[in-house]
Amino acid sequence: MLEIQNLKKTFENGSPALKGVDLKINKGEFVSILGPSGSGKTTLLRTINGLETSSGGEIYFDNKKIDNSNISEVQKKTGMIFQEFNLVNNLSAINNVLTGLLNSSNKFLSLFYLFSKKQKIEALKSLETVGLLEKSYSRSDELSGGQRQRVGIARAIIKKPLLLLADEPVASLDPKSSNLILSLLKQINQEFGTTILCNLHQVDLAKKYSDRVIGLIDGKITFDEKSININEAYLKKIYS
Ligand SMILES: Nc1ncnc2c1ncn2[C@@H]1O[C@H](COP(=O)(O)OP(=O)(O)OP(=O)(O)O)[C@@H](O)[C@H]1O
Ligand SMILES: [Mg+2]
Known part of the structure; x- marks a missing residue:
């Protein structure tokens, strides 16, 4: 339902935040993104739903390339959840x-x-x-x-929405509330078939609730794996 090809984003005043991201997300998947602070997680979500303009690359939503003419349609079909x-x-x-x-x-x-x-x-x-x-x-x-x-x-x-973009939805919550919020997202995912892309800092929660986990470092994807396969070696890649 979402296909991202060679997505790049450089802010006017800074170094590149996204350096060519390739990512495919199927309908009904629950995918989490892990990555250190500043790795581009928020920028990726904001670029997908047009809150930021990309500096290169393509995004397809339901096989249709997103451009200025249809971004408002995409926004109608996309829900956003924020840390604060x-x-x-x-x-x-x-x-x-x-x-x-x-x-x-x-x-x-x-x-x-x-x-x-x-x-x-x-x-x-x-x-x-x-x-x-x-x-x-x-x-x-x-x-x-x-x-x-x-x-x-x-x-x-x-x-x-067909797609929910959640940017660190539990960053300011205690473990019990965090679990409650993620099980709620999982319930929405399963009941309504809503595709979910969720930025997280908590490895255990990413593994527990998502089908797939993606590691983002310095604007690039370093791994893209089924949750059950995520082990210390993967985590070292992003957090060491
Ligand atoms: N509006 C902006 N203007 C200029 N640079 C920005 C802007 N937003 C983000 N950046 C830069 O882009 C890079 C990626 O930032 P981003 O917020 O996407 O990281 P993040 O992975 O979400 O980090 P965190 O885990 O702390 O939320 C950083 O170097 C950041 O300084
Ligand atoms: Mg962020």
Whole structure:
């Protein structure tokens, strides 16, 4: 469902962040990316959904090459989950989830009377999927970190994406909440067939929840292996 060929990204002021990444992800796969800080993990996810423009190479989404003419279609079919949740603090959980239906161009309109009853029901269903229905009308800054990330996931899945891009979704959570969030992603992956690409720093979680693990160092893929095959030798490649 996603094919990346020789993807390059150099920021205007810096050295290359992606130095020719080749990657193929099948529909319904759960793939994790491990790599040291600065290796290009975030840049890779942001380039896939057009938050960054690439400096070279190609990305195909459902066999269609992504370009300026269809990137907004790709964005509609892609959900993003962030390390710091990126919620609007003074809004309720349900209103944060509803922002997942907005595209970036109308994000700043005064929005909350624009949603239909049907959309509000969809938002409640998403909150139910993540086990937070009873917190739907709580302000998001009154929720715990794990609950906030669940709102972040509900916001990402309300538009029923084909692809979920998760950038260190559990980096600021304790081990118990981290496991809960990743099992939730796994459940979404299995129930809805959503393809998941997830940046992680925790090797054990990557192995436990994903089908495949990719090692990224210095803007290049150094290994791409089934989770069960990942051992110390692979980890040495990226963390030594
Ligand atoms: N907006 C930007 N402008 C300039 N350079 C950037 C920008 N974003 C990232 N970089 C550089 O690109 C490289 C890759 O950064 P990136 O954030 O993708 O790494 P990462 O693997 O996500 O790291 P971490 O694990 O710390 O989140 C780094 O050298 C970083 O300094
Ligand atoms: Mg990052």
